[in-house]
Amino acid sequence: MRISARTSAVAATAVAASLVLAGCGGGGAGATTAAPAALDIATLTAAQSLDPKDAIGSALPYFQAVYDTLIKRTPEGAFTPMLATKWSYDTTRTRLDLTLREGVEFSDGAAFDAKAVQANLEHFQKGGGGAAKTLAALKSVEVEDAAHLTLVLSAPDPALLFSLSDAAGLMASPAKLADGSLTTKPVGTGPYTLDPAKTAIGNKYVYGRKAGYWGDKPPFKSLTISVFDNETAVVNGLKTGQIDSAVLQDAGQQSAVASDTRLKKADYTFDFQALLLFDRGGVHTPALAEPEVRQALNLAIDRKTMLEQLRQGRGELTDQVFGPETKAYDKSLDSAYAHDPAKAKKLLAQGGYPDGFTLKLPRVTALVNDALATSLTSDLKAIGVEVDWEALDGASAVQKIYRERAYSAMVMNIGQSPIDWVTTQDLVVPGTFNMFATSDKTVKSLLPRIQGGSGAQAADAARALNKHLVDEGWFVPFYRMRYQLVTGPDVKAQPQSGMAVPSVYNYAPAHS
Numbered sequence: 001m002r003i004s005a006r007t008s009a010v011a012a013t014a015v016a017a018s019l020v021l022a023g024c025g026g027g028g029a030g031a032t033t034a035a036p037a038a039l040d041i042a043t044l045t046a047a048q049s050l051d052p053k054d055a056i057g058s059a060l061p062y063f064q065a066v067y068d069t070l071i072k073r074t075p076e077g078a079f080t081p082m083l084a085t086k087w088s089y090d091t092t093r094t095r096l097d098l099t100l101r102e103g104v105e106f107s108d109g110a111a112f113d114a115k116a117v118q119a120n121l122e123h124f125q126k127g128g129g130g131a132a133k134t135l136a137a138l139k140s141v142e143v144e145d146a147a148h149l150t151l152v153l154s155a156p157d158p159a160l161l162f163s164l165s166d167a168a169g170l171m172a173s174p175a176k177l178a179d180g181s182l183t184t185k186p187v188g189t190g191p192y193t194l195d196p197a198k199t200a201i202g203n204k205y206v207y208g209r210k211a212g213y214w215g216d217k218p219p220f221k222s223l224t225i226s227v228f229d230n231e232t233a234v235v236n237g238l239k240t241g242q243i244d245s246a247v248l249q250d251a252g253q254q255s256a257v258a259s260d261t262r263l264k265k266a267d268y269t270f271d272f273q274a275l276l277l278f279d280r281g282g283v284h285t286p287a288l289a290e291p292e293v294r295q296a297l298n299l300a301i302d303r304k305t306m307l308e309q310l311r312q313g314r315g316e317l318t319d320q321v322f323g324p325e326t327k328a329y330d331k332s333l334d335s336a337y338a339h340d341p342a343k344a345k346k347l348l349a350q351g352g353y354p355d356g357f358t359l360k361l362p363r364v365t366a367l368v369n370d371a372l373a374t375s376l377t378s379d380l381k382a383i384g385v386e387v388d389w390e391a392l393d394g395a396s397a398v399q400k401i402y403r404e405r406a407y408s409a410m411v412m413n414i415g416q417s418p419i420d421w422v423t424t425q426d427l428v429v430p431g432t433f434n435m436f437a438t439s440d441k442t443v444k445s446l447l448p449r450i451q452g453g454s455g456a457q458a459a460d461a462a463r464a465l466n467k468h469l470v471d472e473g474w475f476v477p478f479y480r481m482r483y484q485l486v487t488g489p490d491v492k493a494q495p496q497s498g499m500a501v502p503s504v505y506n507y508a509p510a511h512s
Contacts, residue, residue: 036490039220039507042234042246046202046227050194051182052120052170053127057415057500060167064504065207065223066107067188068215069169070098070117071161075506077325077418077497079161082215083112083171083189093156093452100147104214106173108187114149117141119174121151124167133431134163156452158421162498191218191504203227219508232256238263238486245487247501251312254484266485268495271413272318275301275361275376275476276427279408280438285359288408292351294473298337299344300383306375307479314482320466321475322423323416325497328462333470344383356384361409363389364397368411376411405435409476416480418497420462424450427475428465442468 047054047062055063072082086099104112118141125135137157142150153160163169173187181187184201186194192207199205207223226243228234231253237243239260248254249271257263275297282289303317319336322328348356359380363373368389377387390407392400400406414433417423424447430437446468449461469475485502487493487510494506 036244036509037221038224038244039222039491040224040226040242040244041507042226042228042237042243043501044228044231044234044249047205048202049183050186050201051127051180052167052172053124053129053132054183055167055170056130060499061501061504062205062225063167063170063186064190065192065205065225066186066190066194067170067172068190069165070171071165071169072505073162073165073496073498073503075494075496075503079165082165082169083117084164087161094153096151096153096160098149098151100149101214102147104189106187106189107193107210108173108175110173110175111146112171112189113146114143115146116171116174117149118143119177120171121168123172123177124170129167130432131163131167133425134159134166134168158451158458159417159419159425162417162419162422166498189214191215192223195222223504238488241488243488244491245485245493245502245507248484248486249481251310251314254314254482255312257484257486262489264487264489264492266493266495267314267482268485269316269323269480269482270415270495270500271483272321272323272416272480273411273413273478274321275409275478276412276414276433277409277473277475278405278433278435280474281436283408283436284406285357285408287351287353287357290351290353291472292347293353293357294476295337296344296347296351296383296473297380297385297476298473299340299347300379300385301337301376301476301478302339302379303478304339306372310371310375311479311481315479316482317479318477320470321414321416321427321477322420322462322466323418323480325416325418326420326423326462327459328420328423328466330463330466333466336470341379341382348383348385353384356386358386358388359409360388360390360407361411362392362397362401362407363411364392364394366394367413372411402432402435413481415498415500420458421450424462424465428469440472 045058047059052063052067068083070084072080074080083101084098085101088097100114106112121141125132125138137153137155138151139154140152142152171189172182176182176187191210191213193210195206195208205225209218209221231248231250234246235253235256238246277288277294279285279288287293307313307315307317318334320333373389380387401410427433446461446465450458453461485493485495490510492508492510493502496503496506
């Protein structure tokens with residue numbers, strides 16, 4: 001599952017998600033000529049709240065069904081009009097003017113206008129959700145009239161348009177923002193409305209097509225998102241036609257559907273798996289303050305064997321955290337650290353730890369299975385580093401990792417955004433994944449250039465930052481994981497740039 005800037009929430013909900021198969025209604029195994037009236041999507045990620053302030057990552061389809069965003073992102077990643085029809089920056093890139101679509105209403109009858117946008121952005125920014133930091137640069141919102149407003153920034157934000165096409169851009173009825181009702185009773189301008197009689201929050205969510213939707217008529221009369229706690233059950237649902245579509249992350253489950261010619265499959269990469277090093281200042285683990293030690297950890301990992309044995313070769317080896325869609329990406333950095341335990345031992349000695357050290361790591365079974373834990377333990381033990389795993393459930397993981405900052409590192413799956421500044425904000429700027437706020441002179445000099453430089457200047461700085469992070473061993477990436485979007489014969493779907501799962505808009509009847 002994707003761990004990102006939805007990250008702690010996803011870790012918790014993935015562990016808590018419960019198996020639901022009975023009552024799932026998709027297009028059916030036999031209906032292969034008529035367009036299906038219903039779409040049933042399977043997921044491992046539950047949305048415990050449908051308030052936009054809590055929207056994050058692979059839970060976004062729950063929200064897209066009922067809330068439109070200011071800007072729409074195509075499957076390929078281009079920005080197109082949605083609730084905002086036009087947008088433009090000033091020369092400083094600290095003022096973004098928006099022109100809004102007129103005549104749109106929320107499902108409670110309230111008008112969508114500039115004041116509603118202002119209220120939603122403030123609600124999201126101050127709501128404390130996992131993605132709230134994506135509006136960190138928003139200083140104020142100036143309302144000119146009902147259809148025009150300006151977002152005033154404290155500094156340029158190269159990821160703002162992306163954010164407005166993502167969680168931060170979701171628009172709810174302003175009358176419902178303060179009373180807490182959006183958690184279970186969402187009110188938006190979107191193509192569907194939630195059917196509370198058929199919905200069980202945390203297990204199954206059923207949406208009905210909205211009459212009089214301002215945009216293109218949704219292709220399905222109803223949309224169901226069913227929550228599962230394992231991919232074996234998802235695959236069974238796909239094979240029997242009870243589920244129309246799902247993203248399979250597990251390599252074994254991808255193999256399980258390989259011979260089923262009834263199902264369509266599309267491979268893509270989004271998440272990378274890594275040992276994220278938080279404690280580069282040596283707060284809990286002094287050894288990690290030494291670049292030679294971090295480099296040694298990178299050299300200790302046998303990525304090729306891990307990929308072959310743990311994922312049946314389904315993925316791409318990498319030593320960098322920036323993805324192929326970013327300007328920072330450098331293909332040569334995918335192989336910066338060849339597996340070399342002997343060299344790793346020498347670097348440990350140079351860093352002051354000839355006898356190794358102990359690295360305490362949290363383990364949430366949903367994220368780190370036995371095979372992965374065994375592989376990492378073995379590789380690191382070969383250079384003298386002992387791994388001390390501490391088992392956690394989803395709730396305790398959120399508390400101990402993110403709030404108490406009790407660990408120096410953690411094995412995670414992280415989405416690789418197509419936007420350089422998104423990755424930089426997530427992993428390099430002090431925050432969730434740089435929880436000890438460590439930095440150095442090079443990083444401090446490059447961040448302003450990525451954030452505020454011209455296109456070419458920002459790209460050059462992003463590439464320099466990427467190389468520096470790899471050279472200094474800031475992280476220990478393993479590989480980009482190949483996921484598989486699987487659909488039944490009655491549905492077609494496209495992967496979504498910038499998301500681990502398709503947007504709601506990316507599904508259509510196969511025979512329409």
